Amino acid sequence: MPLRVLVLNDTRRGSFNRHLGCNVVMENLLHLCAAHGLEVVRTLTTAEPLAAAGFDESLKQVDAVIVNGEGTMHHDSRGALALSAAILHTKRAGRTTALLNAVWQDNRQANACLGALDFVCARDLLSQGAMRAAGATHAHAAPDLSLYRAGAEPTVKPSFQAGVTAPAAAALVIDSVDDAEALRLRQFSATHGLPFRVMQAWAVREADERHPLAHERFFSLEDLNTSRVLITGRFHAICFAIKYGRPFLAVPSNTHKMEALLHDIGLPAEDFLLPSGWERRPPSFWIDHAAAAWSRHTDRIGDFAAGASRTIEQAFREMVQRLGGDPRVVQSTPPLEARRRKVRACVFSRWAGPLETTAMFLTRVAGTDSTPESTSREPRPGRDSSQKLARCVARLEHEAIEFLPSHTCGPVGLIDLARLPMVPGEQRWLISPAEHIPALGAHAGKVFGLLVRVGVKHLVLVDDEDQRRPAFGEIAPHLDAQLEVRGMTDAALGTRLADAIATEGGVLSA
Numbered sequence: 001m002p003l004r005v006l007v008l009n010d011t012r013r014g015s016f017n018r019h020l021g022c023n024v025v026m027e028n029l030l031h032l033c034a035a036h037g038l039e040v041v042r043t044l045t046t047a048e049p050l051a052a053a054g055f056d057e058s059l060k061q062v063d064a065v066i067v068n069g070e071g072t073m074h075h076d077s078r079g080a081l082a083l084s085a086a087i088l089h090t091k092r093a094g095r096t097t098a099l100l101n102a103v104w105q106d107n108r109q110a111n112a113c114l115g116a117l118d119f120v121c122a123r124d125l126l127s128q129g130a131m132r133a134a135g136a137t138h139a140h141a142a143p144d145l146s147l148y149r150a151g152a153e154p155t156v157k158p159s160f161q162a163g164v165t166a167p168a169a170a171a172l173v174i175d176s177v178d179d180a181e182a183l184r185l186r187q188f189s190a191t192h193g194l195p196f197r198v199m200q201a202w203a204v205r206e207a208d209e210r211h212p213l214a215h216e217r218f219f220s221l222e223d224l225n226t227s228r229v230l231i232t233g234r235f236h237a238i239c240f241a242i243k244y245g246r247p248f249l250a251v252p253s254n255t256h257k258m259e260a261l262l263h264d265i266g267l268p269a270e271d272f273l274l275p276s277g278w279e280r281r282p283p284s285f286w287i288d289h290a291a292a293a294w295s296r297h298t299d300r301i302g303d304f305a306a307g308a309s310r311t312i313e314q315a316f317r318e319m320v321q322r323l324g325g326d327p328r329v330v331q332s333t334p335p336l337e338a339r340r341r342k343v344r345a346c347v348f349s350r351w352a353g354p355l356e357t358t359a360m361f362l363t364r365v366a367g368t369d370s371t372p373e374s375t376s377r378e379p380r381p382g383r384d385s386s387q388k389l390a391r392c393v394a395r396l397e398h399e400a401i402e403f404l405p406s407h408t409c410g411p412v413g414l415i416d417l418a419r420l421p422m423v424p425g426e427q428r429w430l431i432s433p434a435e436h437i438p439a440l441g442a443h444a445g446k447v448f449g450l451l452v453r454v455g456v457k458h459l460v461l462v463d464d465e466d467q468r469r470p471a472f473g474e475i476a477p478h479l480d481a482q483l484e485v486r487g488m489t490d491a492a493l494g495t496r497l498a499d500a501i502a503t504e505g506g507v508l509s510a
Helices: 018-034 055-060 077-094 107-117 123-133 180-191 200-212 221-226 235-244 257-265 283-323 358-366 370-375 378-395 414-418 433-455 470-478 490-504
Strands: 003-008 037-043 064-070 096-102 120-121 172-178 195-196 229-234 249-250 340-350 402-404 406-411 425-435 457-462 483-484
Touching: 003 018, 003 283, 018 037, 018 107, 018 235, 018 283, 037 055, 064 283, 077 096, 077 107, 096 378, 120 123, 123 172, 123 195, 123 257, 123 470, 172 180, 172 283, 180 195, 180 229, 221 257, 221 490, 229 235, 229 283, 229 358, 229 425, 235 249, 235 257, 249 283, 257 283, 340 378, 358 402, 358 406, 378 425, 378 490, 402 490, 414 425, 414 433, 433 457, 433 470, 457 470, 457 490, 483 490
Parallel strands: 003 037, 003 064, 064 096, 096 120, 172 195, 172 229, 229 249, 340 402, 340 406, 340 425, 425 457, 457 483
Antiparallel strands: none
């Protein structure tokens, strides 16, 4: 019988639900559980597990509890104290409990949970030292789970060539969890015309309030293919730069996580951490600086990235044994076909009605084509383009995705989509031509936000004119991907849609 486990602090929640790092961490955690014979009965996305509905009932159904520490356990924050209380509660309930992948810094009250843990693993050596100083003398350390390679990986082009001076546009700027640093990074990108990405939904909303015409996009692995240098205040952006071979420069964050990662690799902080007043220098200076630093330390970074998966698996086997499982039960990684994501796409069209399968929509619309009364009420070009898009989406294919039978809906059907129960293991995408969004009127932003809250991801087809419309500004904070479609052939559209879903959907290394 597999060991049944409950996972706490599933960070794919709220403003983090499209955070690339959180999504990859959780997908790798679930992959490792399956590979080591652990059956995950439930994951809790709330930051306060004790307040979650059915928490005690879930405890009765499992043998053990795994807590994903990630960036939560520091400075006795609300989240740190909530997880600490949950750990103490699970031990009182008689469940073996593990904390892994955790930063640990400047806690006092939260330290109380360390003695209750059957296994504890920090994601860096500085955090491991803090845990041991607080009483967790057997604390382990392994790199962040985002650095784990779970079989098939997205395609990322070769890294920066040493000695090549890149133009200023070769830098990608990514936000920070710190408000002041995020604004400084945003202003730097705007001043120098550099692309800017965010990793958290609230950052999009705040950026839009300060710069109403600047509709930010979420950072994705696709961005690594179009960027030679990353300038960022995000820990997980640095992890991906290391994993896939991109020079980077980091702004210090709310914990020692940046410094700790550099320390574990053996990199001098002065080569990779931006100093005070860095924004006064031009991008070309920092691009050259990053390229030179990367060239000096390429071998060390490569060795760390190559060994990360092995270290993570060693720690995971130790955890399984401490939780009462059999560390020898390591299932082979299933073939790509067996691990493909299941995606159900839905096309939004102002010409459609209630939610229905695309096959039913196309059959119904084909029947109305011969009705003069219907044809006279609806502009034919718009209906034809909607049918063409629906057919395209119904035929989507991708080696990493199993596309399930698609749906189509109009404005009234979006409520049906929001009410449709989510199927475990199924990801849902709403594909919307931007020119159809005005059909939602003043409610566009609220409707898209509602769909995000129930787990639907958004991909919008745009051209330059669409992005200047007020309705686009309302939905922009909720988008996972947008695709420029001007002049694109039908065949190219299908390929680009499938690629956009594969690279922007969050589950990127499973």
